[in-house]
Amino acid sequence: xxxxxxxxxxxxxxxxxxxxxxxxxxxxxxxxxxxxxxxxxxxxxxxxxxxxxxxxxxxxxxxxxxxxxxxxxxxxxxxxxxxxxxxxxxxxxxxxxxxxxxxxxxxxxxxxxxxxxxxxxxxxxxxxxxxxxxxxxxxxxxxxxxxxxxxxxxxxxxxxxxxxxxxxxxxxxxxxxxxxxxxxxxxxxxxxxxxxxxxxxx
Numbered sequence: 001x002x003x004x005x006x007x008x009x010x011x012x013x014x015x016x017x018x019x020x021x022x023x024x025x026x027x028x029x030x031x032x033x034x035x036x037x038x039x040x041x042x043x044x045x046x047x048x049x050x051x052x053x054x055x056x057x058x059x060x061x062x063x064x065x066x067x068x069x070x071x072x073x074x075x076x077x078x079x080x081x082x083x084x085x086x087x088x089x090x091x092x093x094x095x096x097x098x099x100x101x102x103x104x105x106x107x108x109x110x111x112x113x114x115x116x117x118x119x120x121x122x123x124x125x126x127x128x129x130x131x132x133x134x135x136x137x138x139x140x141x142x143x144x145x146x147x148x149x150x151x152x153x154x155x156x157x158x159x160x161x162x163x164x165x166x167x168x169x170x171x172x173x174x175x176x177x178x179x180x181x182x183x184x185x186x187x188x189x190x191x192x193x194x195x196x197x198x199x200x201x202x
Contacts, residue, residue, distance in 0.1 A: 081152030
């Protein structure tokens with residue numbers, strides 16, 4: 001299986017973390033290279049990362065990729081908490097909220113990188129508000145280092161850590177108003193799979 005992506009993408013990093021937690025080795029395709037871009041375009045009409053190539057077919061979304069890896073490796077995953085029916089709604093809501101914030105923050109980052117005044121565009125002002133609302137909502141709901149009523153590091157915690165660390169790295173959102181989220185991120189910072197996938201400078 002070949003994973004297409006960039007080392008800085010929070011969504012790609014989630015897949016890399018899950019693979020490490022499961023003890024899987026994925027061949028890496030760097031999509032910042034011309035060869036990587038050509039392979040990505042062959043597999044995905046969206047040209048978004050991550051894409052996992054499985055038997056010549058692209059799996060086009062980080063959630064689908066993580067679900068596939070967890071299903072294929074149905075045995076032990078160390079202390080990585082697999083999704084459970086009892087926490088499905090809470091975990092799903094956390095993941096969707098942080099994903100919405102991350103996607104909005106990514107758009108803000110690219111506007112800034114391309115020297116576009118996002119504050120002059122009403123939709124982009126809404127995107128900035130969306131980031132703040134989602135982070136505030138999450139900050140009220142996390143329980144110490146966990147995102148649900150069940151202890152353990154799972155997909156929800158992974159989504160929060162990778163998104164928040166990316167927002168800090170790119171300086172797209174002030175994180176000081178969200179001390180519980182910052183504490184959650186700090187609690188997991190030295191987890192080997194997170195430390196091993198953290199881009200230089202993050």
